[in-house]
Amino acid sequence: MKLCLLLLLLCLCRLGLTDEPTPGAPHVSDPEVKEKEEKVYSCGGRRVFSPEEHQAIGGAIERLGLQLLENLPTGPQQPNVILSPLSLAFALAHLTLGARSETEQLLLKSLHAHSVPCYHHILGSLASHFSNMSLDVAARMYLRPGFQVKLSFVEDSLDRYQSRPVPLVSVEEVNQWVEMVTNGHIPNFLDSIPQDVVLMLMNAVYFKGEWQTRFDPMVTSKGVFYVDNQNSVSVDMMKSAHYPLRLLDDPELEAQVASFPFKGNTSFLIVLPLPGKTNVSSLLPRLNLSELYRRLPEEKTMQVNLPKVKLQYRKELQEALTNMGLGALFSGPDLSGISDQPLRVTGVRHACTVELSEEGVEAAATTAVTSMRSVSLFSVNSPFVFALVDDASLTPLFMGIVTNPAPDNDPMINDGPQDNNTMSDQPVMDDVRIKVLNSENSNTLCNQKAGGSNMASCSAPAGDMEQPQQVNGLETTQEEETCSKPDDSAHA
The missing domain is CATH 3.30.497.10 (Antithrombin, subunit I, domain 2)
Structure with a gap:
């Protein structure tokens, strides 16, 4: 929703x-x-x-x-x-x-x-x-x-x-x-x-x-959002192993652009700067959202992590x-x-x-995705620009900048955002299973290649974050929704 x-x-x-x-x-x-x-x-x-x-x-x-x-x-x-x-x-x-x-x-x-x-x-x-x-x-x-x-x-x-x-x-x-x-x-x-x-x-x-494709609430779990190179916060992260997404990699803008469709001819557009390349402040003067919207390719199924925020x-x-x-x-x-x-x-x-929450038109209670030979990953785990766009007139109904989706949560020290392998096709097992763990700790999203290869994409930093057992798929935890009510402040 x-x-x-x-x-x-x-x-x-x-x-x-x-x-x-x-x-x-x-x-x-x-x-x-x-x-x-x-x-x-x-x-x-x-x-x-x-x-x-x-x-x-x-x-x-x-x-x-x-x-x-x-x-x-x-x-x-x-x-x-x-x-x-x-x-x-x-x-x-x-x-x-x-x-x-x-x-x-x-x-x-x-x-x-x-x-x-x-x-x-x-x-x-x-x-x-x-x-x-x-x-x-x-x-x-x-x-x-x-x-x-x-x-x-x-x-x-x-x-x-x-x-x-x-x-x-x-x-x-x-x-x-x-x-x-x-x-x-x-x-x-x-x-x-x-x-x-x-x-x-x-x-x-x-x-x-309502999302055209909903996120399963049972898969929502604690994840890490990297506020900057020094700090991160724990957030509820909505996840899907098989999500239809229009995704554009713009090397000139040094950002990735994704479109999440809503029912009713509207789309939720996210512009995610590449880690270490640029930031949202330097991105704004170069943005042309309507042009980016027109350049979006056809939908492609991929793994998606999206913060659940209020x-x-x-x-x-x-x-x-x-x-x-x-x-x-x-x-x-x-x-x-x-x-x-x-x-x-x-x-x-x-x-x-x-x-932002999991609700959508379609129920997505599936806990297994089979025969997925190659899946991309789009993980919104660092500051981004968003726009809610009318598909017909390309009018931005709402726009915003999110640099910390959980400002009320205590910050954690980190070494900087992990690489967001959004456009890198990553081989995964023929049988991807999703397991819900009743744990208060975060988890790591890992894709392990069949045949014994240890190629994986893991987003949790070292420290107090628990490393789950590696299984053929995704392990997640289930937590309550995080709400934040930031106050006005002076310019940074």
Whole structure:
């Protein structure tokens, strides 16, 4: 199962607000007189956008996401970063509807929207496209009673991004909505709402998917994840001796790229830097996820080790967006398309949860795989970049960096990551057996060649890790799921 949640809150306050607002419903002023070019009319109506146009938007969202990841570096106190480029694009594009002059141009530039004609219309159409998937998108526009907002902004918000205006009554009501649209996974999102906040643009993205090929929970066991050359942590590692995987070895990128398919036309893409060659930080500026996706070869059956993780991430994005050139939003932006009263953005708050577990469509209780003459191994046991990608538009719904999937666990000293023989075909026995050991210690994954050869791939380091007896196949242990809730930290 893949469970992702994200909530993005964009708050605007009225400059110089000192008096209490008058109770009552949100006030919508008369329509704003706007000049519309002919090309705008060609975007609307009942037009159905092509797959190529959706992929153009997907590319723009990907560039936005990668840029944000570069400005949210990991560190010892915050080893993992999780975000939704799709949600961020919705929030900034929504704000762009009310931006004017230089503020509008800055937002369009950050969204990479200048290269995409009909940007708002195509981006808004993705919501209906995603309705056929395991993805839910919800949006809401909270207005302080008495605050005057232009009708044109309300209409465009509803038409483009299905964001309806509702009165901003209390923090309790906002938190109830957040908890509802995130299926209970983000309670108590806000502690309070400052009195000078007159408008909140909110959206949430919820994804719950199932692997096309599930991992057997009985085979999940303790494994080692190498945080860096000096430290490692013990994690629950999902394992399969016979997993269909699309795997690409990119020598120029010095990384391996794997695609785990979900039911519903989505894929979980992992970019794993080669040990000793590069790291996730130096990898980000060179990434082109959509291009890597297109280059993936056909599926091939192989052995797979994938960490079972549950990660939570909350972050105020003001500093990152300022580093991306959007600092003017928080000082003196031109948002006159929203209201005639001067406004500024006071915060962009983000919360996300990602969970990887064994659940999938197919039961995989098989404990023996026969006549496997040659099997590759893909072991995700060191820092990686991930993206949850829509197969049709190549839009990254979620992206992230994982440098420590179990930050609450005590680190262990090691000599560095073992070689990840992902692309090396390794002969194995004709009869590969999987044995579950009731042990609290880790185990070693070894493949032994028939005929007496001692050729093996073993991933457990020396030390306090138990070396199991060698058998014709895989030995694993079964442990409870590890959960972690990292806190925000300063840049590394």
